[in-house]
Amino acid sequence: MQEDTFHDRSQGKPLPVWLPWAIWGLPACFFLYGFFQRVAPSVMHDRLMAEFDLTGAAVGNLSALYFYTYASLQIPVGLMTDRFGPRRLLLFGALICAGATLLFAWSGDSGTAHMARALVGFGAGFGFVCALTLAARWLPAERFAQVTGLQMMAGMIGGFLAQAPLAALVEEIGWRQALAGSGLFGLLLAAALWLIVRDFPPGTHPSKGPPKGLSQGAPGFSLSLWLSLWLSLGRVLSRRQNVVTAILCSAMSAPMLSFAGFWGVAWLMQTKGYDRPEAGAVTSLLLLGWALGSPLAGWLSDRLGRPKAVIGGGCLTALIALTALIHLPALPGPLLLTLFPLAGASCGCMSVAFALVRTQTPPGELGATFGFVNAATTAAGAIFQPLIGWLLDLGWEGEGIGGVRLYSAEAFQNALSVLPVFLLLALGLSTFLQEAKKSPPGQ
Numbered sequence: 531m532q533e534d535t536f537h538d539r540s541q542g543k544p545l546p547v548w549l550p551w552a553i554w555g556l557p558a559c560f561f562l563y564g565f566f567q568r569v570a571p572s573v574m575h576d577r578l579m580a581e582f583d584l585t586g587a588a589v590g591n592l593s594a595l596y597f598y599t600y601a602s603l604q605i606p607v608g609l610m611t612d613r614f615g616p617r618r619l620l621l622f623g624a625l626i627c628a629g630a631t632l633l634f635a636w637s638g639d640s641g642t643a644h645m646a647r648a649l650v651g652f653g654a655g656f657g658f659v660c661a662l663t664l665a666a667r668w669l670p671a672e673r674f675a676q677v678t679g680l681q682m683m684a685g686m687i688g689g690f691l692a693q694a695p696l697a698a699l700v701e702e703i704g705w706r707q708a709l710a711g712s713g714l715f716g717l718l719l720a721a722a723l724w725l726i727v728r729d730f731p732p733g734t735h736p737s738k739g740p741p742k743g744l745s746q747g748a749p750g751f752s753l754s755l756w757l758s759l760w761l762s763l764g765r766v767l768s769r770r771q772n773v774v775t776a777i778l779c780s781a782m783s784a785p786m787l788s789f790a791g792f793w794g795v796a797w798l799m800q801t802k803g804y805d806r807p808e809a810g811a812v813t814s815l816l817l818l819g820w821a822l823g824s825p826l827a828g829w830l831s832d833r834l835g836r837p838k839a840v841i842g843g844g845c846l847t848a849l850i851a852l853t854a855l856i857h858l859p860a861l862p863g864p865l866l867l868t869l870f871p872l873a874g875a876s877c878g879c880m881s882v883a884f885a886l887v888r889t890q891t892p893p894g895e896l897g898a899t900f901g902f903v904n905a906a907t908t909a910a911g912a913i914f915q916p917l918i919g920w921l922l923d924l925g926w927e928g929e930g931i932g933g934v935r936l937y938s939a940e941a942f943q944n945a946l947s948v949l950p951v952f953l954l955l956a957l958g959l960s961t962f963l964q965e966a967k968k969s970p971p972g973q
Contacts, residue, residue, distance in 0.1 A: 608901020628716025823878025
């Protein structure tokens with residue numbers, strides 16, 4: 531088991547206590563940045579509709595392009611992280627994400643905007659898996675559930691910043707200028723990642739004898755390399771726990787990525803009479819709840835030693851809260867403001883699912899496993915953001931202002947009703963999870 535004091539095994543010198551946390555923390559900040567870009571279109575959906583002449587389904591698809599490339603990249607990133615190390619992948623991803631954000635901000639037509647949005651998701655796709663892999667290599671194993679929760683918390687903070695603060699900035703300076711500023715910040719973050727992050731603690735690099743299970747050998751694109759990568763993926767898919775966890779996380783993320791991540795602001799503006807900053811602030815309570823609930827769920831899981839109970843309780847609470855939000859339209863303001871963070875906090879138990887599969891995964895397959903589960907998790911956004919837009923278009927009664935479609939409360943209720951169904955699925959799947967009796971070899 532790892533200890534809190536880290537040593538340079540080649541020199542025998544203790545490393546600064548802050549260094550392992552910084553090496554994980556900077557990639558976690560990149561995950562925060564990527565989540566900011568993921569949620570940002572939610573507070574400018576009407577501007578994008580008018581700017582590029584889009585329907586509800588079309589603007590949902592524009593936003594969801596992020597998830598198409600992000601989700602499709604997770605398994606390859608996991609395999610490449612195990613083989614090549616996260617540092618170079620993080621630099622590459624950060625540069626792509628920041629550059630594509632600038633391209634989106636300066637796009638003059640719908641085609642360019644769609645291409646840029648897809649590239650933003652591609653670049654952001656390197657953050658989550660690389661950060662978790664670095665946490666597993668650099669930080670104590672017994673803290674992994676909490677660290678996973680903290681990483682999820684970082685992402686939700688990014689989503690929170692993309693709601694009320696970004697909404698106010700969009701009102702003040704415009705959506706193009708606001709996104710351009712975030713693109714410049716991403717370039718600075720890329721430089722910090724390259725300067726600080728290292729793939730392994732000193733003395734454990736493959737060239738100096740890695741821990742059992744870690745990838746060895748110099749990078750190369752040979753037939754044997756690709757065969758080993760696909761065999762690794764096959765082993766990941768052969769574990770039922772991984773498949774159950776992937777579907778569960780996808781079902782739990784559907785409400786967060788589609789409602790909190792995009793359509794919640796439009797729902798509040800068009801059915802509750804909120805202005806843009808107010809709608810962004812209220813919707814961000816879902817993400818704020820998720821931010822606080824993720825590390826809390828990890829702490830409870832470690833404290834109680836019952837991860838299945840924590841996950842199941844979170845699924846049930848989220849199901850009740852989201853169902854009330856969607857199907858009880860006359861909710862008083864205080865209760866509405868309570869249910870938003872409660873639903874988000876309950877979904878934070880998803881972080882425990884990542885920690886649960888980690889306990890049963892060999893060290894050399896961590897990246898591939900995290901990539902597989904995260905691919906399924908983010909695929910929910912790719913599916914449900916345009917799906918809800920399509921369902922809204924089915925209920926559209928022809929009303930609009932300045933090229934922006936206006937939907938009735940009934941249309942929103944019908945479209946959003948698909949989300950509690952998937953929380954019910956997650957609740958059922960939580961009963962099939964297996965709690966590990968001991969850590970895998972090499973931990």
